[in-house]
Amino acid sequence: MARRSDAAASAGTPATVALQRAGIAFVPRAYEHDPRATAYGLEAAEKLGIEPERVFKTLLVAVDDGLAVGIVPVAEQLDLKALAGAVGGKRAELADPAVAERKTGYVVGGISPIGQKTALPTVLDESAILCETILVSGGRRGFDLELAPDDLLTVTGGRYAPIARAR
Template sequence: MAKKPDATAGTPATVALARAGIRFTALAYEHDPRAAAYGLEAAEKLGIPPDRVFKTLLVSVDGSLVVGIVPVAEQLDLKALAAAVGGKRAEMADPALAERRTGYVVGGISPIGQKVALPTVLDESAILHETILVSGGRRGLDLELAPDDLLAVTDGRYAPIARAR
């Protein structure tokens, strides 16, 4: 069941959006630790179509970390992400490294407010929606905002990086 978090529920992501003057809505839900897919759980519990809920994935492209953001019901196309940032070889980043570099835990990694600014690519399907949801920086918290605003705050870009499961 969706609910508004209290004012003390700030995360680096919400702080970064507020500082940038970007409008967003924080949507909290009761996270089930047994959930197999965090993004699909968010879509279901918030009653939002899965094509509007995006997951944040960290990838090593030619040895450098890159953020890929794709709809939760789809997969990240590693070759397409590498090409989008001018790289050749891509593989999923080690989860422990992803947590250290972003300051977030796996399942709650937000593309916004990370410890270190990383190249960020948002799947072009986001353009089809007035707003999308991304992790708010912890499990059980999503942020709804315009895709262009997400790219503005992350200095990201659009590219076709998702593929059907």
């Protein structure tokens, strides 16, 4: 994987900047986003020709009195109770989209776990351990980043936990 490419430089998102600053190798993966699409992660998997098990979605969650980030495969759902437990909380619900955009600096459907405006507790589903690389949003719709799961946790200060469940 390249540390930087012309595509990454032209993307210029906070996520690519954070990865470059950290010296973490990644591959930018752009695709033509369909504005009618609502399942952004599944759209990315299909358009990039990647197995959905390797494409992960980033969800902002209100846990007790704070916020946390859950990252799960796009074909699965976030187990809110498991995420709450993973960050030491009791109750969790998906954050309001306006709050998610304000706290991360990204738009819904393009929220990257990397380079967010506010550093939040981050949990990556343990299924990522089985993959050499995974894809997460690069900071805008139609732009993903491919990187090693351990590198994702390094740059976000996150950790693994079993937080996904089948739909």
